[in-house]
Amino acid sequence: MTTLSRLLDLAALPAAEIPESARTMARFSLFDWMVCGRAGVGEPLARILRDYVAAEGGRPVASVFGGGQAPARAVALVNGATSHALDYDDTHFGHVGHPSVGIYPAALAVGEEVGATAAAVAEAFLIGAEASVRLGMVLGSVHYNRGFHQTATAGAFGATIAAGRLYDLTRDQMRVALGLCATRASGLKSQFGTMGKPYNAGLAAANGVECAGLARLGFTSADDGVMGPQGFVATHSDAPSEAGVWDAPPPGTFVFEQIKYKLHACCHGTHAMIEALAAVRRVHQLTADRVAAIHLRTSPRWLSVCDIKAPRTGLEVKFSYAWLAGMVLSGLPTSADRTYSDALAADPGLAAFAGKIKVTGDAKVNDMQAAGEIVLTDGTVLPLAHDLAAPLGPDVLEASLRAKAMGLLGPEAESLWQAVVQLDALPASDLGKLLRAA
Amino acid sequence: MTTLSRLLDLAALPAAEIPESARTMARFSLFDWMVCGRAGVGEPLARILRDYVAAEGGRPVASVFGGGQAPARAVALVNGATSHALDYDDTHFGHVGHPSVGIYPAALAVGEEVGATAAAVAEAFLIGAEASVRLGMVLGSVHYNRGFHQTATAGAFGATIAAGRLYDLTRDQMRVALGLCATRASGLKSQFGTMGKPYNAGLAAANGVECAGLARLGFTSADDGVMGPQGFVATHSDAPSEAGVWDAPPPGTFVFEQIKYKLHACCHGTHAMIEALAAVRRVHQLTADRVAAIHLRTSPRWLSVCDIKAPRTGLEVKFSYAWLAGMVLSGLPTSADRTYSDALAADPGLAAFAGKIKVTGDAKVNDMQAAGEIVLTDGTVLPLAHDLAAPLGPDVLEASLRAKAMGLLGPEAESLWQAVVQLDALPASDLGKLLRAA
Numbered sequence: 001m002t003t004l005s006r007l008l009d010l011a012a013l014p015a016a017e018i019p020e021s022a023r024t025m026a027r028f029s030l031f032d033w034m035v036c037g038r039a040g041v042g043e044p045l046a047r048i049l050r051d052y053v054a055a056e057g058g059r060p061v062a063s064v065f066g067g068g069q070a071p072a073r074a075v076a077l078v079n080g081a082t083s084h085a086l087d088y089d090d091t092h093f094g095h096v097g098h099p100s101v102g103i104y105p106a107a108l109a110v111g112e113e114v115g116a117t118a119a120a121v122a123e124a125f126l127i128g129a130e131a132s133v134r135l136g137m138v139l140g141s142v143h144y145n146r147g148f149h150q151t152a153t154a155g156a157f158g159a160t161i162a163a164g165r166l167y168d169l170t171r172d173q174m175r176v177a178l179g180l181c182a183t184r185a186s187g188l189k190s191q192f193g194t195m196g197k198p199y200n201a202g203l204a205a206a207n208g209v210e211c212a213g214l215a216r217l218g219f220t221s222a223d224d225g226v227m228g229p230q231g232f233v234a235t236h237s238d239a240p241s242e243a244g245v246w247d248a249p250p251p252g253t254f255v256f257e258q259i260k261y262k263l264h265a266c267c268h269g270t271h272a273m274i275e276a277l278a279a280v281r282r283v284h285q286l287t288a289d290r291v292a293a294i295h296l297r298t299s300p301r302w303l304s305v306c307d308i309k310a311p312r313t314g315l316e317v318k319f320s321y322a323w324l325a326g327m328v329l330s331g332l333p334t335s336a337d338r339t340y341s342d343a344l345a346a347d348p349g350l351a352a353f354a355g356k357i358k359v360t361g362d363a364k365v366n367d368m369q370a371a372g373e374i375v376l377t378d379g380t381v382l383p384l385a386h387d388l389a390a391p392l393g394p395d396v397l398e399a400s401l402r403a404k405a406m407g408l409l410g411p412e413a414e415s416l417w418q419a420v421v422q423l424d425a426l427p428a429s430d431l432g433k434l435l436r437a438a
Numbered sequence: 439m440t441t442l443s444r445l446l447d448l449a450a451l452p453a454a455e456i457p458e459s460a461r462t463m464a465r466f467s468l469f470d471w472m473v474c475g476r477a478g479v480g481e482p483l484a485r486i487l488r489d490y491v492a493a494e495g496g497r498p499v500a501s502v503f504g505g506g507q508a509p510a511r512a513v514a515l516v517n518g519a520t521s522h523a524l525d526y527d528d529t530h531f532g533h534v535g536h537p538s539v540g541i542y543p544a545a546l547a548v549g550e551e552v553g554a555t556a557a558a559v560a561e562a563f564l565i566g567a568e569a570s571v572r573l574g575m576v577l578g579s580v581h582y583n584r585g586f587h588q589t590a591t592a593g594a595f596g597a598t599i600a601a602g603r604l605y606d607l608t609r610d611q612m613r614v615a616l617g618l619c620a621t622r623a624s625g626l627k628s629q630f631g632t633m634g635k636p637y638n639a640g641l642a643a644a645n646g647v648e649c650a651g652l653a654r655l656g657f658t659s660a661d662d663g664v665m666g667p668q669g670f671v672a673t674h675s676d677a678p679s680e681a682g683v684w685d686a687p688p689p690g691t692f693v694f695e696q697i698k699y700k701l702h703a704c705c706h707g708t709h710a711m712i713e714a715l716a717a718v719r720r721v722h723q724l725t726a727d728r729v730a731a732i733h734l735r736t737s738p739r740w741l742s743v744c745d746i747k748a749p750r751t752g753l754e755v756k757f758s759y760a761w762l763a764g765m766v767l768s769g770l771p772t773s774a775d776r777t778y779s780d781a782l783a784a785d786p787g788l789a790a791f792a793g794k795i796k797v798t799g800d801a802k803v804n805d806m807q808a809a810g811e812i813v814l815t816d817g818t819v820l821p822l823a824h825d826l827a828a829p830l831g832p833d834v835l836e837a838s839l840r841a842k843a844m845g846l847l848g849p850e851a852e853s854l855w856q857a858v859v860q861l862d863a864l865p866a867s868d869l870g871k872l873l874r875a876a
Contacts, residue, residue: 048655056509058496071494147668183634186624190668196621196659217486221634230585230628
């Protein structure tokens, strides 16, 4: 029963008790989510879902990525899937799931429906995301390993709480909503590699809107559908555990703040090197022509994955330390998918630079780290070090997310960023307009 | 892979190969489903769902129990829950689930949407229901015992196939639809006793419509989301088994034909006695005044459940062999919930008759059987015997289902029955009109 009570407490947390640091991260996630969603509108699955929902029709209360308006539940389905289409959205390693794509679509759709402020949408998302990660920790890695997709399963509970907070549910109604979610939530990892994966994010969001909406109208459900006998957790995890999950509860601790963003559209094993090089470039205003050699030490597990010495295609560039190092020091955007063209693999400048890079496996370097040094042409040796587990400062994060957005969307990115900057002055419907865009 | 191939074969089964005996049972189920749905329209959960769907709005392509039209997916949700509200619909013990309430709402909603015939709707239901029971057998009792509600889980796959057949999906599209259903299907037994239970039936139906609809528009999903690694079966059953499930496959054998109907609105433990007495009454045109004594032998497990000697309320009558025996021999409708009034418990005629009945437990009688004899005032002794496991003949079934319908709905029941009689001449939209009613 602990987890259900904690979730209900969290759902009702007064706004004044929410720490600013958590709000800040929720706003970064809002920006990144809108960017991923706008970048995904041309994907076939996004078009199919827009067509499906347009054919159903209905009261146009919320906005669809790529255009159109529809009922909140339907919008949540489309927007969840659309924003996860590129697999480029945020990740929380507390439960291994993608909070934004399952929860923001529910929060914004309901926020538009009820005429909430944009700030209230971000706050409801934050509460829902925190709940989702905590519940995901209770479900544990055994849940994920059995085959369930936490983005969809734990995500649905987060979406339910976010939607329920915006619907202003009482504590009893929120309990009912979570009970309904227990019987509604679903999502399997075996969909990975198909449209079924982004669909899962849409399911989380749509399920949350429906369950909160029915609870609001007086539905009933199992008293504790989450933790009770044959509830969601008991049926979906072989070894659930509340141990430690609530030792440092909100509002004192928001585990959501450990959210990670995908900043580069290439193999995850190269990201620590890219961040290390980008930091050195920033601090020392380094250019590629001043580099004599780079010695990179990386986790041995990556050597067979992303150390392609002479990539032949754009796709292979995504798995090439040598090429990516040159790109970073030349100022090429590693964050934009379209950067990775086949022509890039044939670039003579990058090919020449690649000869300066030596990669070795080092068992002391874990798979989220990069280490080594850069030797400059004047003999200076600069250390190279990054750990993806370490939080980025807000300034670095802002710069990185805006660069990613610019790479994906071009000038449109700036209007999305400005909306987040001015969030406290906007109604949710203004965010909706940005989703629809021109 | 066997089960997926078999399901796809079944989904594409040519109409000419479907045995008449299976079609007949599908039509009895259609009648009983419409009766249960019409009888459920006043339940609070049905009203809430109608309100929810009406607020969403949308293209009015299919008909809602109790009035109104809406998109097929939304209609399936409302109609599934509404028809399961009274817990009075059909049951298949092959997997312990309620096929009609999860699958007919999907078949009829899509049938109306695409302008199918009423006969095509019944056929698509039959195919979907057969698929659902077979898949439920693969999932096994371990699935049910873990906490999953087969009506919702296996039912969703049946609804997907029924909807997909009416959408005229190709084999590849049907595979995609089942793959999507694998990640969409859900439903827990821990909702029993709340609105969450009938909601589960609505989930099955709505999920089926959505998954078939997306596959029709070109969605993709896991190659074998049903039986593949970390597919639905692997993640939702601890000991699934295909052994024996397909030994006698359709069209030669339709296990759906073993469908059972709830015919009396009282404790299940009394049903075998009621059928045994009703048969003797029918055959010998017996009236209560000609009965001197009844000796009933029943499973010992029922003695503590439904042998209340002197019921004080209408609810207690439902658990009283003595009262129910008198009701059957007096021609009172045991099928209508409203029969069981508190006044009935005080009826002096039934109280006097109750003195003639002696109930004993007999370990040789199982819990689906009744045995014993009736002694008439002229000294004749008539044997009393019924086994609920034995199929009822079509004539008996028709009479019983029509009596149940009359008890629940009054004269409206006859128009529903006439529609089923004339099914081959009607479009699906005519069934829709009956659901909406006046």
